[in-house]
Amino acid sequence: MRKILIVGGGYAGFYTAWKLERKLRRDEADLTIVDPRPYMTYQPFLPEVVAGSIEARHAAVSMRRHLRRTHVVAGSVTAIDHEHRVVTVEPNTGDDFELSYDLIVVTAGAVTRKFPVPGIAEQAIGLKHVEEA
Numbered sequence: 108m109r110k111i112l113i114v115g116g117g118y119a120g121f122y123t124a125w126k127l128e129r130k131l132r133r134d135e136a137d138l139t140i141v142d143p144r145p146y147m148t149y150q151p152f153l154p155e156v157v158a159g160s161i162e163a164r165h166a167a168v169s170m171r172r173h174l175r176r177t178h179v180v181a182g183s184v185t186a187i188d189h190e191h192r193v194v195t196v197e198p199n200t201g202d203d204f205e206l207s208y209d210l211i212v213v214t215a216g217a218v219t220r221k222f223p224v225p226g227i228a229e230q231a232i233g234l235k236h237v238e239e240a
């Protein structure tokens with residue numbers, strides 16, 4: 108059975124797993140998603156959280172609840188060895204380990220840019236995560 112590994116369970120990664128669960132039979136592929144957070148953040152809702160219009164939990168979609176047959180791994184991928192088709196995972200707790208794959212989907216998103224504006228890195232708060240909102 109082919110192993111499909113998704114790096115990052117944000118908008119792109121979550122929907123990739125969700126759709127593949129519907130398109131592929133159980134014996135067709137083994138799905139795994141790796142993300143340090145157990146939920147997909149619906150970022151367009153974050154300004155609403157800041158404004159107090161909705162609660163923070165409404166911007167988060169639980170991966171374990173909605174991805175019924177995808178293995179959810181809590182951690183960060185720190186290296187991809189495409190030649191050997193293996194990634195290194197730094198789990199939220201415990202020692203690093205490796206995961207092999209046949210197909211990899213890299214959807215680790217982006218980080219907030221801090222532009223060379225004096226003080227912005229120290230004073231400003233990003234708006235990509237629920238915690239920041």
Ligand SMILES: Cc1cc2nc3c(=O)[nH]c(=O)nc-3n(C[C@H](O)[C@H](O)[C@H](O)COP(=O)(O)OP(=O)(O)OC[C@H]3O[C@@H](n4cnc5c(N)ncnc54)[C@H](O)[C@@H]3O)c2cc1C
Nearest residue numbers: 115116117118119120141142150151183184214215216234
């Ligand atoms: C405030 C705000 C409002 C927005 N409003 C809109 C809108 O109205 N309409 C619109 O179309 N778009 C909007 N966007 C843009 C949209 O949210 C993004 O384009 C979309 O979230 C990008 O999806 P992504 O999967 O590429 O990245 P993300 O959703 O950021 O997901 C990346 C995921 O990868 C994980 N990750 C990162 N590094 C690693 C690693 N090393 N190993 C494992 N996992 C990792 C992260 O934890 C995260 O869960 C908005 C964005 C923001 C911030």
